[in-house]
Amino acid sequence: MKKSVKWILNVVMIALVVLLLIFLENNKSDQGMLISVLQKGAILAIVAVAMNLLNGFTGLFSLGQAGFMAIGAYTTAIFLIPVAAVDGVYYMNGINPGIKAFKEVIETAPSWLQACYPYLALIVGGVFAALFAALIGIPVLRLKSDYLAIATLGFSEIIRALLSSPQFDTITNGSYGLNKIPGFSNLLIPFIIAGVCILLMILLIHSTYGRAFKAIREDEIAAEAMGINLFKHKEMSFVISSFFTGVAGGMLAMFMRSIEAKTFSIALTYDILLIIVIGGIGSVTGSVLGAFLVTASKEWWLRFFDQPQTIFGWEVPLFRTGFRMVIFSILLMVVVLFYRRGLMGTNEFSWDGIWNFIKKPFTKKKTAKGGAAQ
Amino acid sequence: MKRILAIVLAMVLALGLMAGCGDSSNGNDASAPAADNGASASDAPADDGAASSDKVIKIGVFEPITGENGGGGFQEVLGVRYANQVVPTVDIGGETYSIELVEVDNKSDKTEAVTAAQSLMSSGVAVVLGSYGSGVSIAAGEIFAENQIPAIGCSCTNPQVTLGNDFYFRVCFLDPFQGTVMANYASQEGATKAAVITQLGDDYSSGLGNFFLKAFKELGGEIVAEEQFQTNQTDFKAILTNIKAAEPDVIFAPSSIATAPLLIKQARELGITAKIMAGDTWENATIIENAGEDAEGIVISTFFDENDSANTTAADFVKGFKEFLNATPDYLSKNGGDGVAAVSALGYDAYMAAIEAIKAADSTDPVAIRDALKTVELNGVTGSITFDENGDANKDMAFIKTVEGGEFKFLKTVTISE
Amino acid sequence: MSFTTFIQHCLTGISLGGAYALIAVGYTMVYGILRLINFAHGDIFMMAGYFMIFAMVSLPWAVAIPVVIIATVILGVAIERVAYKPLRTAPRMSIMISAIGVSYLLQNLATYLFTALPKAYPTIPLLKKIFQIGDISASLVTFITPVLTIALVIGLVMMINHTKIGMAMRAVSKDFETSQLMGIKINTVISMTFIIGSALAAVGSILYFTDRMSVTPFSGTLPGLKCFVAAVLGGIGSIPGAVVGGFIIGICETALVALGYSTFSDAFTFVLLIIMLLFKPTGLFGEKIIDKV
DSSP, rough: OOHHHHHHHHHHHHHHHHHHHHHHHHTTTTTTTHHHHHHHHHHHHHHHHHIIIIIIIOOOOOOOHHHHHHHHHHHHHHHHHHHHHHHTTOOOOOOOOHHHHHHHHTTSHHHHHHHHHHHHHHHHHHHHHHHHHHHHHHHTTOOOOHHHHHHHHHHHHHHHHHTTGGGGGHHHGGGOOBBBOOSSTHHHHHHHHHHHHHHHHHHHHHSHHHHHHHHHHHHHHHHHHTOOOOHHHHHHHHHHHHHHHHHHHHHHHHHHHBBBGGGGGHHHHHHHHHHHHHHHHHHHHHHHHHHHHHHHHHHTGGGGGGGGOEETTOOOTTOOOTHHHHHHHHHHHHHHHOOOTTTTTHHHHEEEEEEEEHHHHTTOOOOOOOOOOO | HHHHHHHHHHHHHHHHHHHHHHHHHHHHHHHHHHTTTTTSSSSSOOOOOOOOSOEEEEEEEOOSSSSTHHHHHHHHHHHHHHHHSSSOOEEEEEEEEEOOOOOOEEETOOHHHHHHHHHHHHOOOOOOOOOOOOOHHHHHHHHHHHHOOEESSSSSOOOGGTOOTEEEESSOOHHHHHHHHHHHHHHHTTTTTTEEETTTTTTHHHHHHHHHHHHHHTTTTTTEEEEEEEETOOOHHHHHHHHHHOOOOOEEEOOTHHHHHHHHHHHTTTTSSEEEEEEEGGGGHHHHHHHGGTTTTTTESSSSOOOOOHHHHHHHHHHHHHHHHOOOOOHHHHHTTTOHHHHHHHHHHHHHHHHHHHHHTTSOHHHHHHHHHOOOOOOETTTTBBOOOTBBOOOEEHHHHEETTTTEEEEEEEEEEO | OHHHHHHHHHHHHHHHHHHHHHHHHHHHHHHHHOOOOOTTTTHHHHHHHHHHHHHHHHHHHHHHHHHHHHHHHHHHHHHHHIIIGGGTTTTTHHHHHHHHHHHHHHHHHHHHHOOOOOOOOOOOOOHHHHHETTTTTEEHHHHHHHHHHHHHHHHHHHHHHHHHHHHHHHHHOHHHHHHHTTTTOHHHHHHHOOOOOHHHHHHHHHHHHHOOOEOOTTTTTHHHHHHHHHHHHOOOOOHHHHHHHHHHHHHHHHHHHTEEEEEEEEHHHHHHHHHHHHTTTTTTTOOOOOOOO
């Protein structure tokens, strides 16, 4: 396909997305479900791409996502809960006076600072997650595949226990969780943040570091022999992935308005794993696509499986609460067993790919897609 | 092969999308009348136009059907469903509106509660009823207030539910009151040493436990042990062993229905003979069923007694509700027999309060209904109901019950004036 | 803390540890042979709980127990055939994701079939008989669990050391490919592993749930993870190691709850895991693995 055609297609697509978002912004009340699905999709897309950076591109099977999201979410939430609401939120144990004083200072800050305060809070959340990752990365990254998985999973559980422990009652509000977290002031914001985060990660993947990550994924020993510092690159991938996971966690807190330690259980990590498996491990666009598809089907399209249905007076059997998730898990198993590459495999979205996909059934020619490394 | 699979999958998803859109457009049509009178509502759930011929007003039912409080939540839903059967329509501005219940399951989980509340908001309800369990109500309260939809809590007893929330009301009494009632009862029975077991992270349990603790100390009693357990914990032996060593006269353990039989049985297994007391949640037949003989002698406080003959509204309700239960075997089995739970009565009362408010407002506008709620006076099943400035029902009476011979037996009523 | 309280806590801890040990053996055996963390093992244990509830509706307990064990074994073997066997040559990550997928499926299936409401576990009158020694009081199951665990594990070790299939298992766990070349029927060995693992999980489930009296679709998740940690702690692949690990975790957990740190009781298990991985990755009884290029 010609380059100019691709350009036009790109511009058209972006324009369509922006138009859709502007339309939604103006029709908030009618499209509640669509908006919340899209927002959640965008947030999960960041986590999925970040997890993919680690699992798909560096080959480190980590299951600690929920924990890093929890750090980001709690940090952002603690920063953002307005002073007026603080006493209501911490009614059981009271709030740490330091935090309250800090909030009061912020309240009097100039308006430009107030305007970027939520973004700063998100970044700080990400930084905390990254710091923690750097700390635990030193011992944990020495471990091999499944030991690494179980150790990161363990850390995620430890974080959860710390957040909900009575010892930190005045900071995290213990196991009662935090609520009254202010949401996004504008619908477009989560999409812009998600776009920026994912773009940064794509740039990283295409840099020399990204190539080093892939070399580690393919063969650690060979990579080391080529002069790649294994620990440095693994640690880097782990820290960067955790940073974005933390940012997404903060966004999740702003999206949900109320969080508790239970939100960030192993099930959340599994949900994200599901997204990248369906999207294709090793494909950024696959993860993004997977995030939106999985969120939309789970929260919206497939809801009808949970309600008893009658079609032409015939009551469809099996349809009742919980059926949706069964369908979903079967779908996951089908993908894992028979369609292991997921939607995209390790390929990225490209107009050529789409073109070939449409063309292929008609011309029996074997297509050689660019960059389809396998 | 894979290509065909991919195409089929894509088609299925596309179909799903259409189905989803179809649903949402239906939802808009149905809620369109709600905005016709929407004079002041800025966030009225639908746009003007396309008024359909049969007028419908939607009432959201925000209850746990699954999760640890699923059993009690369902009893509350039953009360609401029965009320809907009794009063299926309401007259607004000279026109008859039929009332449609929109039920969502908050799964006894604070995170799910927010999602469930959001889906209620997008389905365009005018009033929300619920929930059983204070934690989920607190979590969702913000969403209701932000969308300016009034909510009427049925059995969420924690003060935080309505405090600082202009849109939350409730028809039951509060935990400070309930805690005091139980502490008074315990000390009247001669108890001087009490142990308190609460569930970490559960607003209802820790709140009520705290209020009991304060009240019991003020009455001169001594708290000999304070233990906490985690949600979904099923092994209480370690904390019960500690309690046994402290030798209390009574154990106050406000907790969920699912926890109750485990706690009771394990306590008796360890040879603890102290009287076990709890709050309103424990008034559920499945506890007796699961704990068997060990449940004998537990003491609870609750909102309502089905054998209370003084109140004619209540007598009618009990009669009608039993017929309602017996008509559907599924309801009967989930309710654990045809006993009338207090939460069902509260569900009924909340529904009636909503109807009264809609009538008084003479409008489907949520804000007008909220304003009307403040002045509603209702002779309910659980006593007369008016709301104070916080939105709490002015109630000053609790019923104390005990388990005897495998069923709940009424002991006495306790009134505390402030 | 008085002496009787202490003994009472010990009893609780040892009994919990016994149940953990039985599940941990399943993990350690599967890992030893397939190098796979069977994430679904905890959910097999949960399903065994539900099987017991349904079996006890119409059958006396003496008949119900073998029925439950057989049903659990069938489930375990079926999972291996459907979800793990096709992936035997696939990358390690795929097979692990498959295991997570099965665990996800079992939980959702249980939620769908039995609802998420906790179901009461039936009482086996004999096991629930309460014994009182001085101030210490506990039901029979509390005493029986550790004894039964040790007896079963001794039987298992004897089997592995002295029978033909046991020898085959040891060979496969040493070197998968070579043992295949030596004419060992690898599928039979793997099936046998899953049969033993599932049967022990079923027994563990009966003991564990009789003590706790309620089952939910998620009651398998955390015990499952803890038992995996127990297996790592004892040295993965080593059966006595798994048992020791199970007891250590059971006792530590009870001790933490008794001291009032119930929030940390779950996290502590993972702290133990990480300490172990850092200082002695092969566990207490594990053999050293050399990485070959």
